[in-house]
Amino acid sequence: MTFRTTEFRPMQYAGIAGAVALAALLPWLAPNLFYIHLATLGCINLMLVLGLAIIARAGQLSMGHGGFALVGGYVSALLSMRGWSPLLSLFIAGFVAAAIAAALGWIILRLRGVYFVLVAFAFSQIAVLLALDMSSLTGGANGLVGVPPISIFGHALLAKPQFYPFALACALVTLGLTWVLYRSPLGTMMAATAENQRLTESSGIDTHRVQVIAFTIGSGIAGFAGALSTHYLRFISPDSYTFWESVSYLTMLVVGGRDGVLGPVVGVLVLTPLPELLRATEGLQHIIYGAMLVLCLMFVPNGLASLVQTWRSRQRVVRPSAAVVAEEAP
Amino acid sequence: MSMLEVDSLKRSFGGLVAVRDVSFRVNEGDFLGLIGPNGAGKTTLFNVISGVLRPSAGMVRFLDRDISGQPANQTVRQGLSRTFQAATIYPDATVIENAARGTLAASLTGLWGGFFSNKWRIAAEEKAFHLLDLFGLTRRAHLKARELSYGEQRRLGVAIALACDPKLLMLDEPVAGLNPEEAAELASVLRRVKSERGVTMVMVEHHMRTVMGLCNRVVVLDHGTLIAEGTPTEVVSNPLVIEAYLGKEAVHA
Ligand SMILES: Nc1ncnc2c1ncn2[C@@H]1O[C@H](COP(=O)(O)OP(=O)(O)OP(=O)(O)O)[C@@H](O)[C@H]1O
Ligand SMILES: [Mg+2]
Numbered sequence: 001m002t003f004r005t006t007e008f009r010p011m012q013y014a015g016i017a018g019a020v021a022l023a024a025l026l027p028w029l030a031p032n033l034f035y036i037h038l039a040t041l042g043c044i045n046l047m048l049v050l051g052l053a054i055i056a057r058a059g060q061l062s063m064g065h066g067g068f069a070l071v072g073g074y075v076s077a078l079l080s081m082r083g084w085s086p087l088l089s090l091f092i093a094g095f096v097a098a099a100i101a102a103a104l105g106w107i108i109l110r111l112r113g114v115y116f117v118l119v120a121f122a123f124s125q126i127a128v129l130l131a132l133d134m135s136s137l138t139g140g141a142n143g144l145v146g147v148p149p150i151s152i153f154g155h156a157l158l159a160k161p162q163f164y165p166f167a168l169a170c171a172l173v174t175l176g177l178t179w180v181l182y183r184s185p186l187g188t189m190m191a192a193t194a195e196n197q198r199l200t201e202s203s204g205i206d207t208h209r210v211q212v213i214a215f216t217i218g219s220g221i222a223g224f225a226g227a228l229s230t231h232y233l234r235f236i237s238p239d240s241y242t243f244w245e246s247v248s249y250l251t252m253l254v255v256g257g258r259d260g261v262l263g264p265v266v267g268v269l270v271l272t273p274l275p276e277l278l279r280a281t282e283g284l285q286h287i288i289y290g291a292m293l294v295l296c297l298m299f300v301p302n303g304l305a306s307l308v309q310t311w312r313s314r315q316r317v318v319r320p321s322a323a324v325v326a327e328e329a330p
Numbered sequence: 331m332s333m334l335e336v337d338s339l340k341r342s343f344g345g346l347v348a349v350r351d352v353s354f355r356v357n358e359g360d361f362l363g364l365i366g367p368n369g370a371g372k373t374t375l376f377n378v379i380s381g382v383l384r385p386s387a388g389m390v391r392f393l394d395r396d397i398s399g400q401p402a403n404q405t406v407r408q409g410l411s412r413t414f415q416a417a418t419i420y421p422d423a424t425v426i427e428n429a430a431r432g433t434l435a436a437s438l439t440g441l442w443g444g445f446f447s448n449k450w451r452i453a454a455e456e457k458a459f460h461l462l463d464l465f466g467l468t469r470r471a472h473l474k475a476r477e478l479s480y481g482e483q484r485r486l487g488v489a490i491a492l493a494c495d496p497k498l499l500m501l502d503e504p505v506a507g508l509n510p511e512e513a514a515e516l517a518s519v520l521r522r523v524k525s526e527r528g529v530t531m532v533m534v535e536h537h538m539r540t541v542m543g544l545c546n547r548v549v550v551l552d553h554g555t556l557i558a559e560g561t562p563t564e565v566v567s568n569p570l571v572i573e574a575y576l577g578k579e580a581v582h583a
Binding site: 180181183184185186188189191192195196198199200201202203204205206207209210213 | 380382401402403404406407411412414418419420421422423430431432434435436437441442443444445446450451490491493494
């Protein structure tokens with residue numbers, strides 16, 4: 001007999017298809033452009049949170065996630081302002097961020113727990129300082145204005161309803177690839193490393209390598225997403241990705257849940273609208289984010305998505321466990 | 331043919347010398363017992379051999395290859411697997427996943443395969459089911475490992491260590507904390523694994539009845555030094571050993 005750990009059911013397919021259709025039809029359903037803007041930000045946030053989730057999957061917490069998005073944003077902005085196609089520079093931005101992560105990860109992932117968090121944080125601060133300091137290249141505190149839009153087949157994605165489908169496609173591809181990764185041997189090794197590194201190492205798996213790979217993939221996605229956002233807003237500055245952005249991705253991940261790909265989706269849906277709606281009350285959003293983080297850690301430590309999973313597994317478990325009990329009765 | 335050669339191995343922690351100039355061999359087909367009082371350095375010796383700790387001095391050779399100071403994951407892939415003194419499992423994964431994770435390093439896909447096919451998973455779970463069957467855990471396959479009894483968790487730990495098809499299996503107190511029936515059951519499984527799969531074994535164990543029943547040879551460690559070596563009966567009657575260790579235990583054995 002064989003058992004599948006993640007079983008797919010028609011209901012699930014229908015749910016996914018429905019959600020994707022709803023997201024795709026949003027430009028026609030939304031009452032005004034602001035909703036499309038929010039949905040675009042949601043797509044970009046989803047990519048960033050998925051990147052963070054991949055790193056967390058291998059048992060590490062990156063407090064420098066925003067730094068990689070910042071690097072990606074600047075790389076793509078600078079290249080495209082010198083005539084490169086933005087469609088190409090997006091990917092280069094992802095690769096540059098990934099390469100930095102790979103080099104950094106090789107050194108700092110030897111550091112455990114809190115040290116890793118601190119060094120990743122320091123990296124993001126250095127990225128901000130460099131952006132401020134190298135003003136001849138980066139425009140200093142003013143940032144870079146007039147970043148070229150993405151154009152596909154000579155068709156520039158200038159208006160919000162045009163950009164949104166592209167962002168959605170990028171987010172869905174990232175989501176799909178993350179799902180594939182989680183089910184692969186590499187994804188399984190990542191989960192094993194997070195749960196018991198010593199045992200995984202003693203099962204013949206180079207856990208350091210697995211963690212560096214996760215850090216590289218996750219940070220590469222952050223670089224790509226940072227670049228995507230830069231071409232959407234047509235602007236980037238050192239303030240685009242500060243420490244608070246890193247904290248907010250982490251909050252989305254914790255509130256949504258770290259276990260599968262559903263968690264980041266839920267976290268992004270719940271938390272993306274918040275700062276936009278609270279824009280008038282500057283400063284309050286950090287407090288609300290903090291409160292949500294603490295409340296979630298207290299009452300739903302595995303995230304909102306885990307509530308769905310608990311409910312589903314409760315439905316599934318009833319019969320098999322009854323069978324086991326019956327079998328074991330003398 | 332000797333499978334494992336430990337030569338003048340030493341390991342210290344700051345000023346404390348936990349393993350001092352230890353040399354011994356494990357031959358193919360052996361079931362070697364490693365005994366000694368608490369704090370004698372048995373676990374440290376295991377850790378240094380398996381690559382969890384680096385040696386301070388000395389050499390370890392496995393299958394004629396120098397493996398001293400080599401990372402644990404590499405040593406495991408060469409065929410030397412070990413269990414831990416405490417129950418070491420993946421508590422939040424299911425029992426079948428626990429065993430399947432043990433097979434990953436030996437599976438053919440490597441790090442970069444199996445993205446778009448389920449074959450590796452089916453193969454891993456099939457292999458894992460054989461192991462669960464061997465250790466009497468089949469009915470527990472879909473429980474979370476944390477839901478198992480202590481004895482079952484210990485057995486699962488051995489199953490995970492066996493999943494990578496080792497040539498040499500090193501067990502750190504496999505029956506500690508088990509009741510007599512569980513201990514006897516695990517001993518018989520180990521005997522079966524040894525004869526059916528031809529796995530050479532080294533076992534740290536305080537439980538003398540188990541050592542006597544399983545091991546063909548015993549080495550004795552005391553204060554980090556190897557003080558005796560021989561068949562179980564020889565070792566038990568060795569005055570040095572009785573003085574160091576069996577003085578109190580011999581009564582129970
Ligand atoms: N990581 C470490 N750091 C410092 N000292 C250590 C470390 N590991 C072990 N020791 C010390 O080394 C000595 C040997 O310990 P070890 O765990 O190897 O003994 P043991 O023979 O396995 O004992 P037991 O039968 O209790 O398991 C002890 O004095 C212990 O305190
Ligand atoms: Mg010990």
